[in-house]
Amino acid sequence: MLIYCVEDNEDIRKTILYALKMADYECEGFADGESFFAGLMNRKPDLILLDLMLPGKDGISILQTLRSETNAQDVPVIITTAKNTEFDKVLGLDTGADDYLVKPFGMMELLSRIKAVLRRTKMPRADFLCNGEISMSISRHLVKASDKNIELTLKEFELLRVFLENMNRVYSRDQLMNLVWGESYVGESRTVDVHIGTLRTKLGDAGRAIKTVRGVGYIMEEIK
Structure with a gap:
């Protein structure tokens, strides 16, 4: 090492x-x-x-x-x-x-x-992830939604990656902050809300798969 x-x-x-x-x-x-x-x-x-x-x-x-x-x-x-x-x-x-x-x-x-x-x-992770019209190539750092390339920041990309790897699982804001920003980050949970709002907008209609769970956090539902 x-x-x-x-x-x-x-x-x-x-x-x-x-x-x-x-x-x-x-x-x-x-x-x-x-x-x-x-x-x-x-x-x-x-x-x-x-x-x-x-x-x-x-x-x-x-x-x-x-x-x-x-x-x-x-x-x-x-x-x-x-x-x-x-x-x-x-x-x-x-x-x-x-x-x-x-x-x-x-x-x-x-x-x-x-x-x-x-x-x-x-931890070993799959290189290609998808949910309905959303697809992600981790090695190429490429995201598509409805066959269109989506430009994401590093944190937006990591947020989407967490959701795609754990569909139908609810995450609290604190859990998302630890996973994406690191345990040492001391900012407000509002940061997560802002990034998820931007991520939803960039994904267009497919962004509706990311749901708010009132009083808890967020979940990405599997698109049937």
């Missing part, structure tokens, strides 16, 4: 790498985006720890490139940063991070977060 740590503070980087090695992870550290992408060309990691405030290309820019232009689009990313505003957390998670950990943090918490993210992302 290989973990890359992108962190410009040498002391923090060394501490994290030491903790990872003591937990029997293979790991490698990088001080900036340039060296990280060079390492990525040589070997694809199983998980990436990414600081936001870096020399040169910042962490958000690195994450955007990682999710759109590399062969590591599916590699889970945990942001590790001192930036602790709700805006920063939402930006990081919506850009494609799987979890967000604010400094200072303990190594035991970091290792626990790593295990949780790996459990969540390494």
Whole structure:
């Protein structure tokens, strides 16, 4: 299990790498985006720890490139940063991070977060999902409804994926937030409502399959 740590503070980087090695992870550290992408060309990691405030290309820019232009689009990313505003957390998670950990943090918490993210992302999942006129190719990051390509944000895509993989199951807002935004997200449940509203609109008539369960949350009903 290989973990890359992108962190410009040498002391923090060394501490994290030491903790990872003591937990029997293979790991490698990088001080900036340039060296990280060079390492990525040589070997694809199983998980990436990414600081936001870096020399040169910042962490958000690195994450955007990682999710759109590399062969590591599916590699889970945990942001590790001192930036602790709700805006920063939402930006990081919506850009494609799987979890967000604010400094200072303990190594035991970091290792626990790593295990949780790996459990969540390494479960085998079907590549092609469908419900009536809605179809999704996970590997191609492609969604269609009524034979039309639908452009979704990363979080909208993950929300739809959860529903398609678990049709006829009711999810609370908190459950959806944990599954899609990560357990560290501290925003309001209104975020889920807004994203689901947008998702329904983009899916058109097929979006009616996503039902509101009053006082509980949401369900995607199977389209017969």
